[in-house]
Structures are given as C-alpha cells and as structure tokens.
Amino acid sequence: MKTLIFLIAIFSTLHSVEPKLWSKHIAKLTDEEKNVILNKGTQRTFTGKYTNMSEDGVYTCKLCGTPLYTSSDKFQSHCGWPSFDDAIKGAVKKIPDKDGMRTEIVCAKCGGHLGHVFAGEGYTPKNTRYCVNSISLNFQKSIPKTIIAKAYFAGGCFWGVEHYMERLNGVKKVTSGFMGGRLQNPSYIDVVCRNTGHIETVEVVYDPSKISYTNLAKAFFEIHDPTQKNRQGSDVGEQYQSAVFVSSDNERKVIHSLLKQLKSNGFTPATKIFKADKFYKAEEYHQNYYAKKKSTPYCHGYVKRFDKPKDKLPLFKSFKFID
Numbered sequence: 621m622k623t624l625i626f627l628i629a630i631f632s633t634l635h636s637v638e639p640k641l642w643s644k645h646i647a648k649l650t651d652e653e654k655n656v657i658l659n660k661g662t663q664r665t666f667t668g669k670y671t672n673m674s675e676d677g678v679y680t681c682k683l684c685g686t687p688l689y690t691s692s693d694k695f696q697s698h699c700g701w702p703s704f705d706d707a708i709k710g711a712v713k714k715i716p717d718k719d720g721m722r723t724e725i726v727c728a729k730c731g732g733h734l735g736h737v738f739a740g741e742g743y744t745p746k747n748t749r750y751c752v753n754s755i756s757l758n759f760q761k762s763i764p765k766t767i768i769a770k771a772y773f774a775g776g777c778f779w780g781v782e783h784y785m786e787r788l789n790g791v792k793k794v795t796s797g798f799m800g801g802r803l804q805n806p807s808y809i810d811v812v813c814r815n816t817g818h819i820e821t822v823e824v825v826y827d828p829s830k831i832s833y834t835n836l837a838k839a840f841f842e843i844h845d846p847t848q849k850n851r852q853g854s855d856v857g858e859q860y861q862s863a864v865f866v867s868s869d870n871e872r873k874v875i876h877s878l879l880k881q882l883k884s885n886g887f888t889p890a891t892k893i894f895k896a897d898k899f900y901k902a903e904e905y906h907q908n909y910y911a912k913k914k915s916t917p918y919c920h921g922y923v924k925r926f927d928k929p930k931d932k933l934p935l936f937k938s939f940k941f942i943d
C-alpha cells in the first residue's frame with residue numbers, strides 16, 4: 621500500500637506543481653494565476669494579454685521562468701488564446717486528459733498548467749496548436765541564442781530561397797527582405813530601380829539544437845547556384861548576387877570553409893561574405909510568395925554540391941528538392 625501511495629505521489633508530481641518545491645514562487649502568484657497554473661483552470665477567452673501579441677521575443681513559464689515558446693512559433697488562430705505551432709525543445713510536457721478527449725500541456729520543469737495542445741486542425745504546416753493561457757506566461761523581448769538564432773542569406777530572387785529554406789528541419793521562420801544597402805526602409809521598387817546597394821536577402825530564424833549553422837549554410841549553397849555572378853538564372857543585377865551576411869567570426873569561418881569545400885569539388889563560387897547589417901522586411905506580397913501562388917520556384921532547385929564531384933551532378937533542370 622505504501623508503495624502504491626508513493627507511486628501515486630510520484631505520478632502526480634510529474635503532472636502538476638509540487639507545492640513544497642515551488643512554495644516561494646507560488647507565494648508570488650495572484651489567486652487568478654493560482655487557479656490556472658496550480659488548479660488547471662482556464663482563462664476566459666479573449667481576455668489574456670498575449671492573445672494578439674506579435675512582438676519578437678520569448679514566452680516563459682510564469683511560475684519558474686523557463687523559456688517555453690518563441691514568437692516565431694506563434695500564429696493567429698482567432699481562438700481567443702495565444703497559439704503556437706511548436707514549443708522550445710523539451711520545455712513542455714504533454715499529458716492526455718483522463719477522459720481521453722484532450723491533451724494537457726504543462727511546464728516540463730515545474731509542472732505548471734499551460735493549456736492544451738491540438739493536432740490536425742491545419743492552421744500551419746506543423747498542424748499543431750498549443751493553446752496556452754496568457755496568465756501562465758511571461759514575455760521577454762530578448763531571445764537567448766541557444767534557443768533560436770538568425771542567419772542571413774542572399775541567393776537570387778528571395779521568393780525561391782525562402783521557399784526552400786523554410787522546408788528545412790529546425791527552421792522556424794524565413795522572411796524575405798533586403799540587406800547591405802544604403803537606403804533605409806527600401807521598397808522593392810527602390811531596390812530594383814534606385815541603385816540602393818541592397819541585396820535580396822532572407823532572414824532565417826532557426827533552432828540551433830535542431831539544425832547547425834553549417835548545415836543551414838550547406839543547404840543554402842545547394843538550393844541556389846553559387847557560381848553565378850551578380851545574377852541567379854534569369855534575374856540579373858547586383859541585387860540578385862550570391863552572398864552570406866555573417867553575424868560572428870564563427871559564421872565567417874563556417875562560410876570560408878564551405879567555399880573552400882566547393883572549390884575542391886570543382887566549383888568556382890562567386891558568393892561574397894559581408895558583415896550582417898540591418899535587415900529590412902520586404903512588402904507582404906513577397907512573403908511566402910510560392911505558397912500564396914500555389915506554384916514552385918523558377919530559378920532555384922536542390923542539388924548536392926558537397927559530397928559529389930561536379931561532373932557527376934545532374935543538369936540543373938532535372939534538380940528536384942527533396943522535402
């Protein structure tokens with residue numbers, strides 16, 4: 621009997637907050653916060669302060685402070701609670717409700733109740749909705765680099781680079797925009813017509829625990845043709861040049877090393893390395909262009925360039941990206 625009680629006690633601590641362990645933190649909660657976080661209550665729909673929040677940052681556990689979700693995983697579901705299609709690796713625990721109807725989510729560290737998770741609704745490609753009570757969360761603007769990182773690549777028309785980069789495992793969000801020029805807040809027409817010095821660039825938000833910067837950069841070199849100078853396919857001009865904007869010495873070393881490997885594989889890369897500068901997001905109609913048009917890129921495709929010598933590669937037209 622004692623063993624059974626012990627097992628029940630252990631089991632229950634895995635699924636909810638252990639009061640003795642978290643007493644100092646619990647003392648700081650309001651009654652409303654306690655009702656949701658400790659007693660698994662639900663905040664009234666459309667009343668939470670993070671439901672429509674769209675700022676860049678990280679959402680942490682109200683009780684223990686652990687980072688749980690990043691803003692790049694947040695989407696508008698119009699359900700009245702903050703919605704995320706992914707959680708920070710290992711931060712959230714899923715527990716099927718006793719009635720088998722729903723799946724509860726709790727903070728993996730303290731067991732604080734967060735909400736429920738739903739699958740198969742089709743809101744985003746990940747097909748998952750973490751429906752979280754705002755009151756279970758805090759928000760901070762700075763995102764630790766160990767949780768998500770940003771990388772910047774330019775490889776011709778940003779529509780195609782965005783299309784392929786966002787299909788990589790570990791990539792959370794890709795945004796089309798401009799970098800490297802003189803004009804502030806450039807429009808697409810400015811970049812095409814006004815010699816601004818900007819290059820069509822994508823901002824890649826990724827989870828370093830799932831994909832390394834090296835593999836991200838390798839993929840970049842394999843979904844555009846880095847040997848083309850100041851152009852990519854039919855898009856001609858400096859704004860379409862192949863370039864990597866690096867944010868650290870480590871990133872610079874990685875790109876140097878990959879360019880060296882490309883050369884030893886028989887390629888002559890034209891890719892330039894620049895120091896990362898301010899990124900300007902392009903107009904909304906440029907974002908997720910191919911998904912909106914339900915078509916595929918005309919000037920980008922996937923080809924392995926790191927493991928095989930050049931003469932054994934298939935022709936560019938036959939390249940197909942492997943999802």
Ligand SMILES: [Zn+2]
Nearest residue numbers: 681684727730
């Ligand atoms: Zn927690």
